[in-house]
Every structure is written in structure tokens, then in C-alpha cells.
Amino acid sequence: MELTAEIAAYRAGTGDPGRLVGEFRRAVLLVPLADDSAGGLMSAVSGGIRWLYAFTDEEAFARFVEARGEAAREWPYLAILGARLVDAVVPEVDGPAGIAVNVADEGGSMLFPPVAGIVPDGCAVDLRAVGDGEAA
Incomplete structure (x- = not known):
């Protein structure tokens, strides 16, 4: 099953969290680049x-751009595996x-x-x- 189908199943209450995370990690995701001089990825806090x-x-991605009212401009993005996004990018934030x-x-x-x-x-x-690295 692809990520969007796993998201739909999870939101409907019939999905499996492990399958959802697995599909997320295997999915190629489009991540918009920030439009500032820092050159990072677009985000919000x-x-x-x-x-x-x-x-x-x-x-x-186009629905997001439309919702922002910014469809007229070019939107550069990075295509990246979900696993790489969480394993390599998140630790750098x-x-x-x-x-x-x-x-x-x-x-x-x-x-x-x-x-x-x-x-x-x-x-x-x-x-x-905690102590020797156990989770609290």
C-alpha cells in the first residue's frame, strides 16, 4: 500500500501504525526549499x-501552493526518501x-x-x- 492509502486507513481507524511509518520511510517525498537566503527546507514552528x-x-504540493495563494511563482523542491528525511535531516535541525x-x-x-x-x-x-541510556 502506498503512503496516501496508509494515511487514509490510519485516519479511518483501520490502519496500523507500523505499516504507516514503514510506508512513510519508503516513500519519496517532495520537500519545498525555503525561499530565504539560509537555503534550508521550508518549515513552520x-x-x-x-x-x-x-x-x-x-x-x-500544488494544493499547498494554491492554499498559500502563491501558485504564480516557481517552487523549487527536493525529492527525498522519508527515511533519509528523518534519519539524516531531522538530526541536523x-x-x-x-x-x-x-x-x-x-x-x-x-x-x-x-x-x-x-x-x-x-x-x-x-x-x-536515564542512567545507562534507558528510556524514562
Whole structure:
């Protein structure tokens, strides 16, 4: 099953969290580049978490652009595996970071928060080192 189908199943209450995360990790996602001079990835901060925007396909990305009222300009993006996004990019973000997939799709969006099982343990906000590295 592809990521959008897993998201729909999960939102309907019939999905499996493990399958959802697995499809997310295998999916090639489109991540818009920030339009500032820093040259990073487009994101927003909410609740103390930096959410990187990612889209499952060009149509979902286009809905986001339309919702922002910015369809007239060019939108450069990076195509990246979900696994690479969480395993290599999230650890480079200053502070907790998660992935917001298809944010303009009211019934098809999904947040992948910075928790164990989604991001590397060292970036997971629900884990903290205790003694010999056990989770609290």
C-alpha cells in the first residue's frame, strides 16, 4: 500500500501504525526549499516543534501552493526518501523536528512527530537518557 492509502486507513481507524511509518520511510517525498537566503527546507514552528513540509506527489504540493495563494511563482523542491528525511535531516535541525505530510489536504494530511519509532532516538522528545541510556 502506498503512503496516501496508509494515511487514509490510519485516519479511518483501520490502519496500523507500523505499516504507516514503514510506508512513510519508503516513500519519496517532495520537500519545498525555503525561499530565504539560509537555503534550508521550508518549515513552520508550532508547539515548540519545527515541522518540515513534505508532500506525497506534485498534486498534493500544488494544493499547498494554491492554499498559500502563491501558485504564480516557481517552487523549487527536493525529492527525498522519508527515511533519509528523518534519519539524516531531522538530526541536523536545531531543536525538535517532525514531518508534516500533505498539510493542505484536510482529510489526507498526517503529522510524523519527533518521537521514538519515527525519528532517531537521540531526537525523540519522548525519550530521555536515564542512567545507562534507558528510556524514562
